[in-house]
Amino acid sequence: MATDVKVPVLGESITEATLGEWLKQPGDAVEADEPIASLETDKVALEVPAPEAGVLGPLQVEVGDTVEVGAVIATIEAGNGSAAKAAPAAKAEAAPAPAASEEPAASMTLSPAVRRLVLEHGVDPSKISGTGKDGRLTKDDVEKYVKSGTSAPLVEKGAATGAEAPAATPAAAGGNRNEERVRMTRLRQTVAKRLKDAQDTAALLTTFNDVDMTAVMETRSKYKELFARKHGVKLGFMGFFAKAACLALKDVPAVNAQIDGEEIVYHDYVDISVAVSAPNGLVVPVIRNAEAMSFADVENTIGDFGKRAKDGTLTMADMKGGTFTISNGGVFGSLMSTPIINPPQSAVLGLHRIEKRPVVMPDGSIQARPMMYLALSYDHRLIDGREAVTFLVRIKEAIEDPTRLLIDL
The missing domain is CATH 3.30.559.10 (Chloramphenicol acetyltransferase-like domain)
Known part of the structure; x- marks a missing residue:
């Protein structure tokens, strides 16, 4: 019998949060009280613990979704993780899997901010020692690694990946002009609003x-x-x-x-x-x-x-x-x-x-x-x-x- 994983009480007057990242994936074995997801509120990031030991079942929400207190975001099923990976929610199935060259170290759990730095500097996160909770990478870890001069760039898109490279686009004279759109975290949105309000009011x-x-x-x-x-x-x-x-x-x-x-x-x-x-x-x-x-x-x-x-x-x-x-x-x-x-x-x-x-x-x-x-x-x-x-x-x-x-x- 599956056990629901629900959004916990977030604090006084806080009724909703944003799913910041999944710390575990469907099919992973989890222990009771082990963090499986991170939620972002207006002020802090909170971890959602597993209500019991078992295997993480299908994910009900995706990173970036807004969830309310008490909402079911996943399930914990009986088992020890040795079975085949559980299928993700239908919402996630609709999205095509990213190519290996586009999503470095897909097996690692990276926060949006860390992922952005990894892609920006073209480094391999698996070669960086994490100092965050449970050994996870932080922004400081990536920045220090880049500054150390030991970083090696990841394979560029379409280079020796075994996949057919996309049609070449004429490059600008000044080099690549890549852009990336990343949704602002709830914390960053709140900071931006409060700072602007301070300027407008005081x-x-x-x-x-x-x-x-x-x-x-x-x-x-x-x-x-x-x-x-x-x-x-x-x-x-x-x-x-x-x-x-x-x-x-x-x-x-x-x-x-x-x-x-x-x-x-x-x-x-x-x-x-x-x-x-x-x-x-x-x-x-x-x-x-x-x-x-x-x-x-x-x-x-x-x-x-x-x-x-x-x-x-x-x-x-x-x-x-x-x-x-x-x-x-x-x-x-x-x-x-x-x-x-x-x-x-x-x-x-x-x-x-x-x-x-x-x-x-x-x-x-x-x-x-x-x-x-x-x-x-x-x-x-x-x-x-x-x-x-x-x-x-x-x-x-x-x-x-x-x-x-x-x-x-």
Whole structure:
């Protein structure tokens, strides 16, 4: 007797999702609670576990289909996977199987984003070591493999495949001009809508400052080994900036507030949203009550977010709320940016890469110092320019003299 695989409860007020990828195929043996599919909601990707052990039966939906909570997407049948592959749903049978040269490593399970990178760079995914959950490939895996220079291109279409090559099309003088259309994920559609809404609603403005990272870098160098031994986590830069932001938000509460209709809501707590890279894009989990946390608490929380983002196990609750955002584009090499606020929040702090630049010191000498540009984008309807500048000055003071973080100055 077959058991239905249903779309699980997705979270508060979430009634539907998009089928992101099948992690198992018809005829594959599955264990109870083993992930067999990935669903994409407006904020996170969720895995659908097998309700019991057996063999995955016909698939009822295809990648890209929208499914509602409780909908049947497949069945689990009795067996151990040794039987012939189960036939896919009629909907899938109608689609012709892609040629081997068009769909690299068809036996591998690749997310749409990873598949797009594989096709774009013409690499063989079977030669790349996956670091995602259950050894699956992530975008970072493919990008690192390409940058390493060890990638070998796949066989081009129609070349030594045993299949008749299609009629040749005159090539443009500049080379191939291929195009590919890929449906936007539900997460990317939501991000696009929210960012555009922020631009249309808020009076966005960005102010800049720079900060000398010498003191923080010296503090990290001096205490990083002791910190790691005691707390089991590395001492990073985000801990310093999160604690500095808590002090600055206390001094300039408007930056930690939000507009609700004709009212301003001020928060006496600090819930910091931090941008974290995930296989399907950036996600923004929340460090709650950051003002009451130690450096170790902040670093442990961020490290846990990063790991769970990579594994795809972040939940809707992890990203709900937030009163202020910190986005670190410096990890990707960004020198300067104008980040967009995360509604209904009113401000976002952008961090950037550290590089040595000549700085005139108080004694008139010129020294090469490790400098970072800071950017604060804010809603000018609520936050005045004076408040925005004051906030960044408070951040600068705390980072250039970390003792202030200990004595609450």
